[in-house]
Amino acid sequence: MRIGILGAGQLGRMMALAGLPLGGHFTLLDPGGAPSAGIGDILTGDDDATIERFIDAVDVVTYEFEHLPVALLARIEKQRPVYPSSRAIAVCQHRGREKALFSKLDIPTPAWRLVESAEALAEAARELGCPVVAKSVTEGYDGKGQAVLKDPDQAFEAWAQIGHSMLIVEAFVDFVRELSIIAVRGRDGEVRCWPMAENQHEAGILRYSMAPLADIDDALQARANGYIETLLAELDYVGVLALELFQTRDGELWANEMAPRVHNSGHWTQNGAATSQFENHIRAVCGLPLGDTAARGLSCMVNVIGEEGDPAALLALPGVHLHRYAKAPRAGRKLAHLNVVADDNATLMARVRAVTALLPGAFEVRMSHRP
Amino acid sequence: MRIGILGAGQLGRMMALAGLPLGGHFTLLDPGGAPSAGIGDILTGDDDATIERFIDAVDVVTYEFEHLPVALLARIEKQRPVYPSSRAIAVCQHRGREKALFSKLDIPTPAWRLVESAEALAEAARELGCPVVAKSVTEGYDGKGQAVLKDPDQAFEAWAQIGHSMLIVEAFVDFVRELSIIAVRGRDGEVRCWPMAENQHEAGILRYSMAPLADIDDALQARANGYIETLLAELDYVGVLALELFQTRDGELWANEMAPRVHNSGHWTQNGAATSQFENHIRAVCGLPLGDTAARGLSCMVNVIGEEGDPAALLALPGVHLHRYAKAPRAGRKLAHLNVVADDNATLMARVRAVTALLPGAFEVRMSHRP
Known part of the structure; x- marks a missing residue:
């Protein structure tokens, strides 16, 4: 192989x-x-x-x-x-195509418009009702190339700031948290889904992901599985696909965007699932049977961004798995991640807090905003 | 690093x-x-x-x-x-020095003699009482360079067959099973021991290892930990050390031999322990803190020897982790191993049997001979 x-x-x-x-x-x-x-x-x-x-x-x-x-x-x-095919890439490279696919497959997604001028952006902001989010249709990554409009009057400033010829404008979703569902599809069409993760961002970069979640019941997981299975089948997809979802105050799931690859919010599977997203992606690509995606214990993945903490101090903590990327430090750059594992939530949170206390740019790990 | x-x-x-x-x-x-x-x-x-x-x-x-x-x-x-130092190698390269160290540290080991002629071999066999095992003092590996003498008269034949200038002769131990204890010592002297494994050989090559073992109580594990901790301290050892033990019918542990390195009977730790022997060896060598050696669930490591089974068929089985070595097939050569994991013994045994049925040279996995 x-x-x-x-x-x-x-x-x-x-x-x-x-x-x-x-x-x-x-x-x-x-x-x-x-x-x-x-x-x-x-x-x-x-x-x-x-x-x-x-x-x-x-x-x-x-x-x-x-x-x-x-x-x-x-x-x-x-x-x-x-694998995945160029068709998956063509969809995921263009937020307009991505949203059109969600809509075609009856996957809920915030109301959206495509605009090609500042005037059209202002018009879309009025139609959808502010606040709205405006994003370039291409090359969006880690929060770059987007703006929030609190008033249609901000359209000209936002248009100039983003600087792309086509934007997607999305209605604001009053969501309580961001979830992601990650799944893998084999060459023979077999699909496996990992338990959903809750993701917290900071300055547009993923800060941490927790999975599995005690407050996600089988019905909600099944709904997310259904959405991603529909996407995988429609695209005749092979490999790992990630779908970011907003969970609303009334418990609905709205698709935000997808990535046709292994995903940062799935890194917890390396130490917290029977088979990691990386192994199952390679299995799928090679036409091998897929591995079990069940969680083993509780996990929290913490990104190491900009500069690395002291590896020795981090490795001295219980339940911590370090994954370094061999990259030079640079502001905003992902340099490593830590998978923290435990058998109960109180232990997990204590371990995660011990980890974050050792990382530069200390941040708070919040308990989930339960819907 | x-x-x-x-x-x-x-x-x-x-x-x-x-x-x-x-x-x-x-x-x-x-x-x-x-x-x-x-x-x-x-x-x-x-x-x-x-x-x-x-x-x-x-x-x-x-x-x-x-x-x-x-x-x-x-x-x-x-x-x-x-790391480990050349002193550890000098001891482990020579069965005579190894046995002398066991004896010096009061670690039980079968009675033994060093002999430098066929006549002395016959004499040692008479003294120790047949059956005895004769082995070259150096370069023993995977059962090569040794012979069992059922009668002192076989000394000349055995001497010629082994063909070394110095042999160690060991009294036969009526053991019920072979166990191994694997431990790691950091540069700062910190020691962690994994749960003991039971090992089954076939034609002198490790066939499978199971860990942890339901019939090993804390006192027995503590005794094995004590033996290996004594060896680690005496050798001012850094890294992973493996010690093979015979468990006798009355529950005693007798040291057989040791290996100053990661060991085949510790491969189960890759998928069955919080930290693998490989990771902890590298942590030790680099002066990093050691990771948790606790088991996660039950494991059986099965060696793939001589020729590989069909990877796709093996990966279709639940609870199976495949570790291939990228080696060309050859009789008696270790080509890969499978770590089979489960949460209870009945499931583990069923999964292991499903694995062995797919491997060339089918063999039986026996339940442990309980002492």
Whole structure:
């Protein structure tokens, strides 16, 4: 099994770490030229010769980020199977297509409009009722390229600030928390879903995820599973798909956005589930049977952002699993994550607080806002 | 943390897989020239230039096998810290020194004699009372270089067959099962022990290990912990040490032999303990705090020997974790192992039987011979 990964950052690294024991041989292509994965055969560049070398070295291709040049993907897809397919990427690269797919499949999502001018943005803000969120339809990542409008008058400022030719405008959802559902679909159509996680962001970057959640009953989990299963089937999807959901005050789930790859809010599965998202993604891509997605105990994944705490101090804490990415410190950059595990919620929260006290930029871990 | 590993087989591979997430960078030196690890920077050969390149590339050195040239080790030890130290290797490379250490530390071990001729072997067999086991004092591995004497008259045949200049002769122990205790000691002297495992061999090769064991009470585990803690302290040991024990019919533990490294009978810890032997070995070698060694559920590790079963069929079974070594099939060669996990013994045994039914050279998994 010679597996090619487009991208050579931490997600590719963790896919390779999970896939080597399954018998995978990994070649990672970093089109940009700043690979950090530190595992597998690494190629850098996007010239013809490099791409041909990559294709020659692999039997199947996957990727760690969806903001790939479509032309590159189409070229590779002519010669090697690519999972998830370029159709999934085409949908996920464009918030307009993504929302249209949610609507077509009857997956609830906030009311939305596409606009191509500041005037149209102001008009959409009036129609939907402020506050609204305006986002570029492409290349949105970690909260970049978006603005909240509290008044239609802010449309011109927001349009200039975002600086894209097409925006999506979404009605504000009065949600109590963000959840994510992560699922994997095999080449044979088999689907497995992990328990939903609750995610907390800070400055637009995921700060921590907790799973499984005591206040999510089987019916709510089944509803989320149903939404993602519909998406997976519609896209004839192979691999891991992540779907972010808002949970409203009355307990409804509204789709926010999806990512056609392993996802930061699924990192807890490395130490808190029978099979991790990384292993199941590789199993799916290679046509192997999928592993059990049941949780083992309770988990909280904490991102390490900007600078690393003292690894020795962190590893001295009970129930802590450290996953470093071999990246140089930089403000706002994800450098590592910690999976904190426990068998009961009180112990988990105490352990998480001990972890966060050791991390730079201390932050508070809140108990879930129960709906 | 630039970590050097002497040896580039499956143990080095699994150390690197466990150590990369901790921030380790790995360089593996295969003196022989048949590396299979498939991870880290690999050097092959034992010429001066290669050894200097290896030393330049690392800050600390460990190893995956104890049958290393002492001169090579001494040379590296002059320039870099080596854990475990060459003293541990010197003891473990020589069964006579090993037994003398057990005796000195009051760790029970079968009565033994060193002999340097066929005549002396016959005499020792008479003194100890047949049956006895005769083994070369050096380079014993996986049952090679040993013979059982049912009568002193077999001494000449055994001497010729083993073909070494010094043998150790051991009284036969009427044991009910083989156990192993695995422990790790940090640079600061902190020690953690995993629950003991029961090991079953076939043709001198480990077939499977089960842990933890329902019929091992705290007192027996504490006795084994005490033996290995004494060895670790005496050797001022850093890293993982494995000690094989015979459990006698009356419940005593007799030391058989030890290995100064991560051990096949500890592979179950990858999926069945809070921290694996590989991660804790790297933590120890790097001077990091040690992780929790408590078991999570029940585990059985099954070796895949000679040829691999169908990975897809194996991965379709519940509770199965596959660890392949990227090695070509060859009779008697360990190619992979499977960690089977469950929450109760009946489920575990059913899952293990489903696994063994899919492996070439079918074998029976017996319930423990309770003492």
